[in-house]
Amino acid sequence: MKMIILVRCFFVLAIAIVFVSCRKNHTVFVEDNDAKNLSVFSDRGNNVMSCYINGSPFRTQDRITGILFGRSDYDINLRKNNLATDNDTLIVSWFADGQSYEHYSIELILSVKKGFSYTDFNLLEGKRLAIDGVNGYFVLDHKSGEKGTGSIYFHRAFLISNDSTEISRFSGIFEAMLPSYRITKGRFDHTLPGGVVFF
Amino acid sequence: MNTLKPISLALLFLLPFLSRSQNTLEPYVGYGIDLAGKLPLSQVNIGLQYPVIHKSAYQMVIGVRGSASPYKRTGTDVAYSAGPGLPLTITTSYEKRSYSVALTLGNRWRIISWADKNMISLFVNAGLIHYRIRVKHDDFDSDKYTILNPHISFKKQGTFLGAGTQYRRRINVGYLFFQADISSPPITESKNNRYYATPAILAINTGYIVEFKKRNR
Numbered sequence: 001m002k003m004i005i006l007v008r009c010f011f012v013l014a015i016a017i018v019f020v021s022c023r024k025n026h027t028v029f030v031e032d033n034d035a036k037n038l039s040v041f042s043d044r045g046n047n048v049m050s051c052y053i054n055g056s057p058f059r060t061q062d063r064i065t066g067i068l069f070g071r072s073d074y075d076i077n078l079r080k081n082n083l084a085t086d087n088d089t090l091i092v093s094w095f096a097d098g099q100s101y102e103h104y105s106i107e108l109i110l111s112v113k114k115g116f117s118y119t120d121f122n123l124l125e126g127k128r129l130a131i132d133g134v135n136g137y138f139v140l141d142h143k144s145g146e147k148g149t150g151s152i153y154f155h156r157a158f159l160i161s162n163d164s165t166e167i168s169r170f171s172g173i174f175e176a177m178l179p180s181y182r183i184t185k186g187r188f189d190h191t192l193p194g195g196v197v198f199f
Numbered sequence: 200m201n202t203l204k205p206i207s208l209a210l211l212f213l214l215p216f217l218s219r220s221q222n223t224l225e226p227y228v229g230y231g232i233d234l235a236g237k238l239p240l241s242q243v244n245i246g247l248q249y250p251v252i253h254k255s256a257y258q259m260v261i262g263v264r265g266s267a268s269p270y271k272r273t274g275t276d277v278a279y280s281a282g283p284g285l286p287l288t289i290t291t292s293y294e295k296r297s298y299s300v301a302l303t304l305g306n307r308w309r310i311i312s313w314a315d316k317n318m319i320s321l322f323v324n325a326g327l328i329h330y331r332i333r334v335k336h337d338d339f340d341s342d343k344y345t346i347l348n349p350h351i352s353f354k355k356q357g358t359f360l361g362a363g364t365q366y367r368r369r370i371n372v373g374y375l376f377f378q379a380d381i382s383s384p385p386i387t388e389s390k391n392n393r394y395y396a397t398p399a400i401l402a403i404n405t406g407y408i409v410e411f412k413k414r415n416r
Contacts, residue, residue, distance in 0.1 A: 033334070033351055034341045041279070041345040130283045151281045155347065173281045173345050186281070187345055 023070045026191075027062040041187040043156050043171040047075050049094045051174075051186035053103060053140070061097040065195070073097075076170075076190050080116055080199035088116040090199075094188065103141050106183065108152065108174070110136035116199070124157035131176070138176035138183065150176030150183065159192060168192035224249055225376065227406025231266060233398040235384060242266040242297065244402055248305075256309040260322065261302075266400075268297045276336065278344035291339040293350050299330035301382075303361070316369040322378075323362045328385050330355055330398075355397065357385030367408060374408035 028046040032038050037057035038050040050059035060075035074095065081089040090110040098104040108131070113120060131137060131150045140146040152174035159168045174186040190196070225248035232241050246264035272295040277288050305324030312318040332353040336346070363380025384397035 030351065032345075032349070034336075034346070034349075040349055040351065042348050044348065128281065128283060128287060151283050153279055153281045153287070155279065173279055175281050184342075185345065 022067040023064050023072075024067075025062050025064050027060075027064075027075065029059070029062075032187075035185050038185060039187065039189075041171075041173055042189045043169065044189065045167065045169060045191040046189045047191060049075065049106075049186065049188035049190070051106070052184045054181050055184075056102070058096060058101050058103060058106075060094050063190075072195065074196050076188070076192075077196045077198060078170075078192065079197075080112075082114070082116075085114075087114050088112050090116060090121075105141055106186075107139045107142070108136065109139060118159040118161070121157055121159045124154040126154065127157075128153040138174075138178060140178055140181055140183075146178045146180060148176045148178030148181070148183075150174060152186075159197065162194045168197070222253075222410055223373075224409045224411065225260075225262075225406055226409070227376070227378070227404040229402050229404025229406075231400045231402035234381065234401045235397070235399040241268065242299070242400070243269050244404055246404065246406075248406075250307075258307040258320075260305045260307050260324070262305065262324070262326075264299075264301045264303065266297075266299045266301075266402075271296055274350065276346045276349050278339060278346045280344045282343055285343055289339060289344055291344075291346065292337045293334050295332060295334045295350060297330065297332045299328055301326050301328040301359070305361075307365070318367050320365045320367075321362070322365065322380070323360070324380075325358065325360050326382075328357060328359050328382075330385070355385060355387045357387035357397075359383050359385045363402075373410050375405070376408055377403070377405050379403050 026047050029048055030040050030042070030046070032040045037059075038052070039046065039048045039059065047063040048060055050057065052058070061073050063075045064073045066072045076095070077093050079091050081091060090112045092108040092110070094106045096104050110131070111134075129135070129152055131152060133147070133149050137147045138150050139148075152172060154172045156169040156171040158170070160166050168191060170192050171189040172187070174183070174188075176183040176186070227244070227246050227248070229244040230241065231244055244264055244266045246262055248260050248262040250258040250260050252259035273292060274295070275290045275292050277290055279288055280286070303324045303326035305322050307320050307322035309318055309320050334350045334352045336349075359382050361380050361382040363378055365376055365378035367374040367376035380402055382400045382402070384399045387397065
């Protein structure tokens with residue numbers, strides 16, 4: 001009898017492990033022939049951002065979604081801060097895995113109009129912005145001392161509600177100058193499912 | 200190196216057969232097109248086949264084939280700059296060439312022969328292929344500009360299956376032959392396949408069967 005219980009426990013445990021360990025990688029990294037260790041600039045939903053920070057390559061962690069209790073890792077998230085009275089703040093955060101690189105995140109903080117919506121986000125598509133420290137700034141590793149200026153081009157900026165059959169996409173290129181660091185050849189290409197958009 | 204290991208093992212396995220010194224070599228040249236149509240590819244082929252087992256109506260054939268695109272494919276890519284003082288886009292031209300090398304192991308059966316001069320055979324084969332697409336862009340300022348969805352150089356290795364037919368006709372010494380075969384797309388991991396589809400090649404080749412030792416029938 002004890003043996004039967006043990007065998008059943010073993011099967012339950014094995015099934016639980018299988019479910020917990022089921023994870024899917026949504027990132028495609030294709031190296032750019034013109035920029036060693038960086039991904040190509042694409043708009044195909046490769047779910048990766050890469051750049052050089054002081055000449056050293058940096059890339060976001062793979063986007064991995066877990067099934068049931070499986071852990072999910074995300075390369076990007078977009079959120080909005082609406083605490084100010086006269087404008088909102090769009091925050092785009094890119095994450096590395098925290099072990100492979102000296103740095104673990106790059107953020108773009110962008111001042112946007114009050115009540116910033118998906119429609120307003122979509123108006124960014126095709127726009128190139130100078131990030132001058134007033135309308136926004138780049139920040140490295142959430143360090144307030146590492147805020148910098150730069151520029152960004154949004155090739156795709158398309159957000160749509162999750163119940164649509166269309167896919168939300170976000171891609172472009174950027175560069176930034178921070179007090180101690182220079183970010184060059186930044187390129188990003190993401191799909192934006194509900195798990196990465198928080199506004 | 201990992202690709203070479205199975206090839207070396209296969210050759211080692213075939214050595215006992217090779218040492219029996221069969222009596223024909225089959226060099227050929229030809230032309231191939233991509234039937235999958237996803238990749239604008241045509242190629243010229245040069246190859247060599249060698250029957251390692253020769254029975255009355257059956258042959259096991261090993262072969263090596265090299266292929267290359269006869270001319271460059273050209274096109275343009277668009278590059279973007281994040282720099283506010285620069286034009287947003289520029290175009291840059293590229294040239295693309297493709298190459299491949301394949302090792303095959305096949306089985307060939309004689310189907311029909313007539314007038315003691317003509318023979319038609321069918322064959323199936325499997326092999327290893329290494330193919331490469333080399334892309335070269337014209338000079339552009341890659342510090343300030345980044346190409347969107349660039350055509351990129353590309354290398355793949357994989358296994359493939361093929362089948363075809365051969366017609367041979369005896370001439371004074373040896374045989375003249377024509378063969379048509381189709382190869383499956385290489386079975387490879389698909390990481391880059393959204394950039395390049397793997398080709399399925401229809402090849403038409405002609406060659407000459409050199410007899411270098413009389414067989415005792």
